[in-house]
Amino acid sequence: MSEWLQQAIAHADSIQDGFAEQRSASLALLKDTKWPNRKTEAWKYTPLRAVERSSAVIKEDSPELMPQSVLGADFLELTFVDGQLVALPDELPDGLTITMQESSIFATIKPERHLFGLVNDVLASDIVIVTVAEGVQVEQPIRINNLLSSGAQAHIRTVVELKPKSSLAVVETSEAHGNTLATAFTEYLVGAEAKLEHYRFALQTDDNVAVGGSHFKLLEKAVLNSSIIGFGSQLQRIDTDIIHAGEKADAKLNAIYLLDGQELFDLHATVEHEVPNCTTEENIRGIAADRSRAVFNGRIHIHRDAQKTLAELNNRNLLLSDKAEINTKPELEIYADDVRCAHGATIAEIDKKALYYLQTRGVSKSQAQLMLSFGFINELIDQMPNAELAEWVRPIIRDRFAQMEVK
Amino acid sequence: MTEQIDKALAREYEAGFVSAVESETFEPGLNEDVIRRISEVKGEPEWMLEWRLKAFRVWQEMEEPNWAHVDYEKVDFQAISYYSAPKSMKDKPKSLDEVDPELLRTYEKLGIPLVEQQMLAGVAVDAVFDSVSVVTTFREKLEEAGVIFCPISEAVHKYPELLKKYLGSVVPTKDNFFAALNCAVFTDGSFVYIPKGVRCPMELSTYFRINEQNTGQFERTLIIADEGSHVSYLEGCTAPQRDENQLHAAVVELVALDDAEIKYSTVQNWYPGDEEGKGGIYNFVTKRGICHTNAKISWTQVETGSSVTWKYPSCVLKGDNSIGEFYSVALTRGRQQADTGTKMIHIGKNTKSTIISKGISAGKSNNSYRGLVRMNPGAQGARNFTQCDSLLIGDQCGAHTFPYVESRNPSAIVEHEATTSKVSDDQMFLCQQRGIDPEKAVSMIVNGFCKEVFKELPMEFAVEAGKLLEISLEGSVG
Numbered sequence: 073m074s075e076w077l078q079q080a081i082a083h084a085d086s087i088q089d090g091f092a093e094q095r096s097a098s099l100a101l102l103k104d105t106k107w108p109n110r111k112t113e114a115w116k117y118t119p120l121r122a123v124e125r126s127s128a129v130i131k132e133d134s135p136e137l138m139p140q141s142v143l144g145a146d147f148l149e150l151t152f153v154d155g156q157l158v159a160l161p162d163e164l165p166d167g168l169t170i171t172m173q174e175s176s177i178f179a180t181i182k183p184e185r186h187l188f189g190l191v192n193d194v195l196a197s198d199i200v201i202v203t204v205a206e207g208v209q210v211e212q213p214i215r216i217n218n219l220l221s222s223g224a225q226a227h228i229r230t231v232v233e234l235k236p237k238s239s240l241a242v243v244e245t246s247e248a249h250g251n252t253l254a255t256a257f258t259e260y261l262v263g264a265e266a267k268l269e270h271y272r273f274a275l276q277t278d279d280n281v282a283v284g285g286s287h288f289k290l291l292e293k294a295v296l297n298s299s300i301i302g303f304g305s306q307l308q309r310i311d312t313d314i315i316h317a318g319e320k321a322d323a324k325l326n327a328i329y330l331l332d333g334q335e336l337f338d339l340h341a342t343v344e345h346e347v348p349n350c351t352t353e354e355n356i357r358g359i360a361a362d363r364s365r366a367v368f369n370g371r372i373h374i375h376r377d378a379q380k381t382l383a384e385l386n387n388r389n390l391l392l393s394d395k396a397e398i399n400t401k402p403e404l405e406i407y408a409d410d411v412r413c414a415h416g417a418t419i420a421e422i423d424k425k426a427l428y429y430l431q432t433r434g435v436s437k438s439q440a441q442l443m444l445s446f447g448f449i450n451e452l453i454d455q456m457p458n459a460e461l462a463e464w465v466r467p468i469i470r471d472r473f474a475q476m477e478v479k
Numbered sequence: 480m481t482e483q484i485d486k487a488l489a490r491e492y493e494a495g496f497v498s499a500v501e502s503e504t505f506e507p508g509l510n511e512d513v514i515r516r517i518s519e520v521k522g523e524p525e526w527m528l529e530w531r532l533k534a535f536r537v538w539q540e541m542e543e544p545n546w547a548h549v550d551y552e553k554v555d556f557q558a559i560s561y562y563s564a565p566k567s568m569k570d571k572p573k574s575l576d577e578v579d580p581e582l583l584r585t586y587e588k589l590g591i592p593l594v595e596q597q598m599l600a601g602v603a604v605d606a607v608f609d610s611v612s613v614v615t616t617f618r619e620k621l622e623e624a625g626v627i628f629c630p631i632s633e634a635v636h637k638y639p640e641l642l643k644k645y646l647g648s649v650v651p652t653k654d655n656f657f658a659a660l661n662c663a664v665f666t667d668g669s670f671v672y673i674p675k676g677v678r679c680p681m682e683l684s685t686y687f688r689i690n691e692q693n694t695g696q697f698e699r700t701l702i703i704a705d706e707g708s709h710v711s712y713l714e715g716c717t718a719p720q721r722d723e724n725q726l727h728a729a730v731v732e733l734v735a736l737d738d739a740e741i742k743y744s745t746v747q748n749w750y751p752g753d754e755e756g757k758g759g760i761y762n763f764v765t766k767r768g769i770c771h772t773n774a775k776i777s778w779t780q781v782e783t784g785s786s787v788t789w790k791y792p793s794c795v796l797k798g799d800n801s802i803g804e805f806y807s808v809a810l811t812r813g814r815q816q817a818d819t820g821t822k823m824i825h826i827g828k829n830t831k832s833t834i835i836s837k838g839i840s841a842g843k844s845n846n847s848y849r850g851l852v853r854m855n856p857g858a859q860g861a862r863n864f865t866q867c868d869s870l871l872i873g874d875q876c877g878a879h880t881f882p883y884v885e886s887r888n889p890s891a892i893v894e895h896e897a898t899t900s901k902v903s904d905d906q907m908f909l910c911q912q913r914g915i916d917p918e919k920a921v922s923m924i925v926n927g928f929c930k931e932v933f934k935e936l937p938m939e940f941a942v943e944a945g946k947l948l949e950i951s952l953e954g955s956v957g
Binding site for chain 2 (some may be wrong): 083113184376379389391392393394395397398399400401402404405406407408409410411412413415416417418419420421475
């Protein structure tokens, strides 16, 4: 066990709530889990030095921090500061409940053995349970905002349950100041015929170290539409697992990563097709500039019974600098025969002909590069179901491109 | 349908007979003394023994890899005999007439004609039986062209300079667990040297046969194509049908110097074990080639045998403008497990690689493609295209793809594609509607699926490969 882990879990005893049983089970597993190294497949390209060296600590009192970004007036805000829940919406729409009581879903959807998932099980102090009652369509999106003050280490956990035929949109965001470390995990149970719209924006850069995940279990005819946008930081790792546990469920995942400087971003997306007749579509686009490093691992696992599955994964990457690096690994593991599965991955630079074309039209080279890079990912932003969020994120991405040192 | 599949899978392994050849076999076990004895039997010079012992010490420190998607009973390295040779080989036969007729009959039965007069196409064969090379045909004709084609044990004596320079230069001793073991205990294999500017006048081929019980086969092949030369090399393998698992841990090293071209084709048909997965060969092989400027290495493999396959023929594209190719058909059935693929390491500028992999899984087998494409920072303008297709026959098998794609040069272009499907009902319907019976239809569809790879094989091999697939697929669809 690493020194960092030992220090971190020393805090475990101080938390008293209804999750004690699961916590102690996770702690036992954690003590039994090896600290990853270069030979650990899931961490092959992502060294954990940044975690090991992090001086961020769990703070007793949270300072007053105000969120800097405002998504829209009608968002239901759940605000965490340094891991503690500080603000809940004043009023909740009918059929939507938010509690901190125990939950039977907690720690059942994320993968059992994920090291930082276990750390989060043990250390998340304010576990929030969001439930949408059967048949209720919640119009206002929920925003889970994770604010971190300089030097803070925080572990936040949210469990979201959509009862049958309900619908909800959830936006996960975070804002970090200076040297911070966070694990933010969210588990979603999407009931029969329920619809979940999901966004995860990991837009903090620099010294922030973040390891987290969004994990989904879809029951019969459930629909998931998830969009992930990430900028790199000292270490930014997101795991997402989509489990098809009910027939005719449909999942769509769009992800974008834009890296600059010495940033590192690692996205691990796993789709488990446990039952027949489900569909999955994944579109992942990435751009790496300067000295940055992008890692993508996309695994699709079709279980023995999951006949008539349709699953597709497409990963396209632009490499903008000869010091940057992209590592991608799309995986298929298939045990059923009557399925249609495909994946594709490409890594290349900006199309020289397109660049030339724009230059002949009087567009400067750097402007042309910006246009083409933006066009490369804009398609996925256009597909975001919530237009308001798309409008919110677009200028942030434009600024990002403007900063990116394009050759 | 299941009945038909079972019937087809229970088909006999045609090469499963045992030859009654009297052999001299070492007691099972592995230690420095055994290595000294192997070296002594071969009458090797001191440097060779040192090299082996160094490798053995490295191997002792290593752990058996377990990352592959295969599950097998671990090998007891002390239960294997590391040397077995037909007794009749003790006084080395000078020509074919002196070779034990039983040995010749074995190869005849396998369809490998060693008697030169009977050969049609003129393929020079090096036949390796257990631990020794039995005979190498057409040597004189090759010598006229300046081509060296002989058992590696002979090359140790005759061409020590070439060996010292190139042996272990592509697959170093420390490369991996099985390669290190091979370095320590390899007994024979083929050595090929094509001089500058020579186009080898005929196809070269090695045929590997494991006969003796409780032995492992550890052969080593080294092919050096000097500047501007060209060679096409074929490799085939079989083993008797036995209940125990036998280990085959070979190393193949290819060196293509400037402007040279090496084409390496394999039809691997080791005994795959019975339908319950009992017996069969563990095929844990390291194959790698290095391409210098403008050189080209092309690997083509048809894998139908072995109970467990762990094999990644790779290309290190070191020189500018060099080309690496990998064409593979891997068919698994019964309880076979294959984890196979390639590595393309792009180092030089404008290097190109193509990977076409076709996996067919039937019965209760598992078939995985595992590959790595790496664009190093210096690989300016490099290009890779990878296509991995899997075909599933029956709902008890598995088909998997694990490609690693790493790029550190923006001007390099990497493309990877993979698909998985079954033999479609539409295709079957169309064929049957035209009066083609279902079995024939499946065979046709599978052949079409593999066409891109088959067309890369030399003619004789393409015929054999097609036949092998047809037999393996017999009755697999009802």
